[in-house]
Amino acid sequence: IVVLTGGVGGAKLVLGLTQIVAPEKICAIVNTGDDFRHLGLHISPDLDTLLYTLAGKANPVAGWGREGESWNFMAAVRSLGGPDWFSLGDGDLALHVLRSARLAAGEGLAAITAAFARSWNVNVTMLPMSEDPVPTLLDTEEGLLAFQDYFVARRCAPAVRRVIFDGADRALPGPGVIEAIEDRQTEAILIAPSNPYLSIDPILSVPGIGTALRRATAPVVAISPIVGGAAVKGPTAKLMQELGFPVSPAVVAAHYSELIDGLLVDQRDDASGLTLAHAQTDTLMSTLADRARVAEAALMLAQRLVP
Amino acid sequence: IVVLTGGVGGAKLVLGLTQIVAPEKICAIVNTGDDFRHLGLHISPDLDTLLYTLAGKANPVAGWGREGESWNFMAAVRSLGGPDWFSLGDGDLALHVLRSARLAAGEGLAAITAAFARSWNVNVTMLPMSEDPVPTLLDTEEGLLAFQDYFVARRCAPAVRRVIFDGADRALPGPGVIEAIEDRQTEAILIAPSNPYLSIDPILSVPGIGTALRRATAPVVAISPIVGGAAVKGPTAKLMQELGFPVSPAVVAAHYSELIDGLLVDQRDDASGLTLAHAQTDTLMSTLADRARVAEAALMLAQRLVP
Numbered sequence: 001i002v003v004l005t006g007g008v009g010g011a012k013l014v015l016g017l018t019q020i021v022a023p024e025k026i027c028a029i030v031n032t033g034d035d036f037r038h039l040g041l042h043i044s045p046d047l048d049t050l051l052y053t054l055a056g057k058a059n060p061v062a063g064w065g066r067e068g069e070s071w072n073f074m075a076a077v078r079s080l081g082g083p084d085w086f087s088l089g090d091g092d093l094a095l096h097v098l099r100s101a102r103l104a105a106g107e108g109l110a111a112i113t114a115a116f117a118r119s120w121n122v123n124v125t126m127l128p129m130s131e132d133p134v135p136t137l138l139d140t141e142e143g144l145l146a147f148q149d150y151f152v153a154r155r156c157a158p159a160v161r162r163v164i165f166d167g168a169d170r171a172l173p174g175p176g177v178i179e180a181i182e183d184r185q186t187e188a189i190l191i192a193p194s195n196p197y198l199s200i201d202p203i204l205s206v207p208g209i210g211t212a213l214r215r216a217t218a219p220v221v222a223i224s225p226i227v228g229g230a231a232v233k234g235p236t237a238k239l240m241q242e243l244g245f246p247v248s249p250a251v252v253a254a255h256y257s258e259l260i261d262g263l264l265v266d267q268r269d270d271a272s273g274l275t276l277a278h279a280q281t282d283t284l285m286s287t288l289a290d291r292a293r294v295a296e297a298a299l300m301l302a303q304r305l306v307p
Numbered sequence: 308i309v310v311l312t313g314g315v316g317g318a319k320l321v322l323g324l325t326q327i328v329a330p331e332k333i334c335a336i337v338n339t340g341d342d343f344r345h346l347g348l349h350i351s352p353d354l355d356t357l358l359y360t361l362a363g364k365a366n367p368v369a370g371w372g373r374e375g376e377s378w379n380f381m382a383a384v385r386s387l388g389g390p391d392w393f394s395l396g397d398g399d400l401a402l403h404v405l406r407s408a409r410l411a412a413g414e415g416l417a418a419i420t421a422a423f424a425r426s427w428n429v430n431v432t433m434l435p436m437s438e439d440p441v442p443t444l445l446d447t448e449e450g451l452l453a454f455q456d457y458f459v460a461r462r463c464a465p466a467v468r469r470v471i472f473d474g475a476d477r478a479l480p481g482p483g484v485i486e487a488i489e490d491r492q493t494e495a496i497l498i499a500p501s502n503p504y505l506s507i508d509p510i511l512s513v514p515g516i517g518t519a520l521r522r523a524t525a526p527v528v529a530i531s532p533i534v535g536g537a538a539v540k541g542p543t544a545k546l547m548q549e550l551g552f553p554v555s556p557a558v559v560a561a562h563y564s565e566l567i568d569g570l571l572v573d574q575r576d577d578a579s580g581l582t583l584a585h586a587q588t589d590t591l592m593s594t595l596a597d598r599a600r601v602a603e604a605a606l607m608l609a610q611r612l613v614p
């Protein structure tokens with residue numbers, strides 16, 4: 001099972017999948033458009049969130065970072081007049097420092113991610129969408145903003161006119177990405193209920209990934225990030241409106257139209273107008289059982305669509 | 308007052324000085340021979356120890372690092388299979404991360420150190436001996452060792468044949484160093500009771516600093532690191548023996564012979580054979596009062612030596 005995913009919502013889905021499919025059979029292709037350098041460190045928010053979630057170390061309340069985290073680094077940074085708009089937990093820093101050191105030594109992001117996963121007994125394969133920088137930029141009413149400036153520093157407040165995947169035209173898919181999608185053994189390809197514009201589109205912006213999805217023999221099923229006409233968390237709904245769309249699963253279906261074979265829609269939303277194959281369930285993933293149920297519903301829809 | 312200093316012992320002397328002289332009138336020229344890169348971070352152990360000591364943040368038991376430090380970063384590094392032979396506290400990391408980021412952005416070590424000191428209301432001027440790398444290497448019975456490999460990883464166990472200040476021939480004195488030594492307003496130049504071979508010699512290895520000391524109008528007074536025929540802490544006595552010397556203030560006097568005008572000797576040691584101007588006191592610096600007393604004794608000896 002291949003999953004295209006961003007951070008929080010997608011990580012819940014992948015965790016749900018591990019409840020019904022052996023982790024070794026799951027391959028997550030992860031957004032790295034949010035990656036950035038901060039204080040000289042290479043930070044990969046979505047890879048980290050997925051890793052923490054699958055390793056059982058995630059902070060379930062914040063939706064990012066580690067459970068039981070301490071903040072003495074940040075306190076010292078603040079006392080030294082350093083930038084404190086992006087919170088780096090003491091334990092969390094280990095990933096960033098080790099990743100940065102290994103990147104500087106010439107290792108690739110995919111190999112580093114795999115080594116981290118092994119250390120924490122995470123058996124899901126985690127593939128960065130690309131090892132090349134493809135920073136997401138937001139063209140907003142306040143001008144061009146880097147992703148974290150928009151997402152963290154400005155808390156998604158500025159209205160977005162356009163999302164830019166800077167450098168995507170020169171980026172190569174990460175090691176294993178195309179192979180995983182096109183593998184004839186792959187039974188289903190899921191698009192997680194992550195933000196289509198900020199978490200999934202960056203993955204699709206990497207040349208070759210869209211073509212691979214179209215060539216894949218496995219059915220492609222997206223899980224709608226809309227729940228009862230709103231987004232569960234994050235700026236999905238706000239962005240949809242700013243980009244001129246109603247907040248509905250039909251917009252999600254249209255957004256992924258050429259790439260997906262089916263859409264899993266929340267039971268609260270109206271799916272009557274969808275011409276695409278679809279199924280409905282409660283897609284709110286509060287508990288682990290919820291996550292497994294959503295993952296199972298997506299896989300069942302995919303099974304229906306096997307040619 | 309100018310002080311040439313290494314880490315722990317020197318920091319105690321400088322702190323003692325601040326009890327009897329306004330901090331603004333004190334300039335510490337600090338060993339950077341122990342500086343190294345670890346996990347991609349630039350670490351300056353002696354600058355940090357001095358900064359923590361003067362800012363009242365030092366761990367008085369360990370002799371390095373911060374008081375009340377937490378260790379969640381190290382635990383996470385260990386869980387990820389990262390190197391754990393050099394302990395980096397969570398709060399301590401802030402200095403290393405911010406320093407590394409500012410160095411990478413093109414700032415100099417002296418300016419960065421001054422900014423850190425300002426942030427923590429440390430009014431002693433702290434000057435790195437050089438902004439160029441002059442890594443101390445130990446030629447030991449086990450081969451050539453980098454300073455931290457010898458000092459931390461091997462706990463000073465291998466016998467040392469020679470100490471090498473790699474790159475010293477190409478190094479420039481740090482900004483302000485020569486000016487501070489030669490300044491006609493400078494009333495005394497002290498050499499802290501730091502390890503002569505590992506903490507003070509690196510400073511003296513930087514071309515121009517020895518000449519400046521000889522040209523200085525202020526008297527130069529060293530405080531012997533020997534207390535009752537032994538070193539208080541660290542490998543000073545062990546090194547002396549390995550290099551073929553008895554552990555005595557006479558050896559310290561001979562070591563600095565051409566540079567110093569006087570030597571402050573511990574009252575437990577025999578100073579009878581010294582041809583150099585000297586004074587004796589209890590040089591053990593356990594309490595803040597001890598440190599102030601030793602600083603005062605050194606300054607009084609210097610005053611006696613004003614031409």
